Amino acid sequence: MASSSNEVVGGSKTILWCVPRAISTAFAKCLSHIEESEVWFEPYTYSYVARLEYGLHTKLDLPMEYEGNxxxxxxxxxxxxxxxxxxxxxxxxxxxxxxxxxxxxxxKHVFLKDMAFAMIDGYHQFLPKGYRHTFLIRNPQRHIVSYRRAIFKHYTECGLLEGEAADEKKFDVEIYDPILPKGWHTKELYDLWKYVQDEKIDLNPIVIDGDDLLTKPAETLSAYCAAVGLPYNDSLLQWDASLEAFKTMKAAGDTLLFDIVNFYGTAMKSSCFLPPSKKTPREQLPADVIRGSDEVMKYFEEMYETRIRV
Structure with missing residues (x-):
């Protein structure tokens, strides 16, 4: 159960900590259709990117507060x-x-979806009080190969790649993506999952798997909503394909979701959870994807064993 500090009388405050490419944007769009809900979209992620970028360019630490800075x-x-x-x-x-x-x-219902790599050790004091912590996992082979593809397209369109990095076959995400965390996203999710338990912030954090959400959406979504205090009905399984829902989400920029199409575009146009695509055979995966997924698979597997089973 969540600690008493996380209980919200008559409503809910929930954070879904994720790895990239785990169906989280479609999930946020789905839950935005719950009445009296407010959805926050990756605010800590862009806090982290700001500190990372500022440090890379200036070799200085970006302050944690705006006033005076x-x-x-x-x-x-x-x-x-x-x-x-x-x-x-x-x-x-x-x-x-x-x-x-x-x-x-x-x-009444506040839902935040964010990336766990933005809340690594040293940043935990910025966890908001009163929220239930939940976690969205996905098989590292699936999420890393998808992330590699999306970040390559994004950097290419932004003109940020040159030389060997500009060749998708030679692009190594671990070398050429400064935003990629050392734990390939999965270790950072695992560490935060452990932290909220060890510190008794959330003694039984909910874990869901991205592929479960795609293959058994009704069962997974209804179980998740019941666990965190969100109202569920089957109408949540089908939603408007328009982009209207994203205009009211709280983000670091008012047009952020509309601008970063290689990461959010497909999910933004979604109207339901579709079955997962066929998994790429290991021998066809890029070397960096194999290297990264092998490194963090054990963390995924430990969390996978605790997921909501439907």
């Missing part, structure tokens, strides 16, 4: 915008700002 965050914002090809708002980038805004939300 307005010019610094304007500079960081420009660096982030070039990396991710969108226009962020500088006052939304500090970790401290994200935490306070989340804690101040008064919506």
């Amino acid at each position: 307005e010019e610094i965050f304007q500079t960081a914002k420009e660096m982030v915008d070039k990396r991710v090809n969108t226009k962020t708002m500088p006052d939304r980038l500090p970790y401290g700002s994200v935490k306070r805004r989340l804690e101040a939300s008064s919506a």
Whole structure:
């Protein structure tokens, strides 16, 4: 059960910590159709990217608070915008700002989906109080190969690759993607999962698997909603394919989702959960995908054993 600090009378406050390419954007779109809900879209991810970019360019640490550091965050914002090809708002980038805004939300149902690599050791003090922590996993071979494809297309369109890196066959995501965390996303998710248990923030965090969501959407979604206190009915299994839902989501930039099409575009146009694509045979995977998935498969497998079983 969640600790008492996470209980919300008459409503819910839930965080879904993810790895990339795990069906999380479609999941957020689905849950945005719950009445009296407010969806937050990866605010900590862009706080992390801002600190990373600022550090790469200046060799300095980006402050955690906006007040008194307005010019610094304007500079960081420009660096982030070039990396991710969108226009962020500088006052939304500090970790401290994200935490306070989340804690101040008064919506009946608040749902935040974010990437666990943005909440690594050293950032845990910025976890918002009063939220239930849940985790979305996906087989590392599936998520890394999809991430590699998306990040290559994104950087290519942004003009950020040259030489060997600009050749998709020679592109090594571990070498040429400065945003890729050391644990290939899965280890960072695992570490946060362990942290919220060890610190008794959430003694029994919910885990769901992305492929379960695609193959058994009704069972997985209904079980998840029941576990976190979100109202469920079968109408959530089919939603409007339009992009309207994304106009009200809380993000680091007002047009962020519309601009980063290689990561969010397909899911934004979705209207239901479709069966998963056929898994690429191991021998056909790029070397970096095999290397990364082999390194972190054990963390995925441990979390997989604790997932909601439907």
